[in-house]
């Protein structure tokens with residue numbers, strides 16, 4: 001019963017996200033093909049960028065640090081991210097590819113800019129030089145240059161195995177988030193306090209075993 005309820009919640013969460021940006025099925029074959037090509041690359045680079053964090057709560061911490069790096073603002077228009085966004089609504093700020101994928105850019109530290117969805121929609125595949133003023137480009141450069149250090153992280157499995165709570169706090173995850181990750185099964189970044197037991201135990205009593213042996217085909 002509980003599991004079913006949880007599954008429904010997870011499904012809702014998944015569906016909430018899937019509604020954000022459906023591909024336009026009416027798009028022409030060429031652009032759809034190109035969209036598919038870049039979606040593969042984007043997924044691969046996403047895994048490379050966020051994979052090292054291992055846990056959702058650490059990944060989210062580093063994403064938050066990225067936006068803080070930009071003062072939680074859109075670099076282009078200065079729009080401030082709302083402190084509290086509506087549940088299920090996508091965040092207003094996104095990580096924009098400074099040099100777009102279409103021009104050979106990657107989803108990687110040194111090429112990421114905090115933009116609001118509106119400015120991101122205006123920029124699309126444009127070359128940075130066509131979108132930003134010279135003054136903006138100069139102001140942006142140090143924010144790009146410092147990103148390698150900003151994203152640097154190496155997961156310490158020994159520390160994690162030794163004491164999950166202490167490790168997450170040491171990494172910099174907020175106390176209430178750590179608590180939810182360890183104790184709240186409905187939390188999106190839930191990992192639990194201990195290693196989950198994987199596997200099942202089967203018990204068969206002697207009488208049943210005898211019955212099975214007696215009935216096996218000759």
Ligand SMILES: [Zn+2]
Nearest residue numbers: 074077116119
């Ligand atoms: Zn903006």
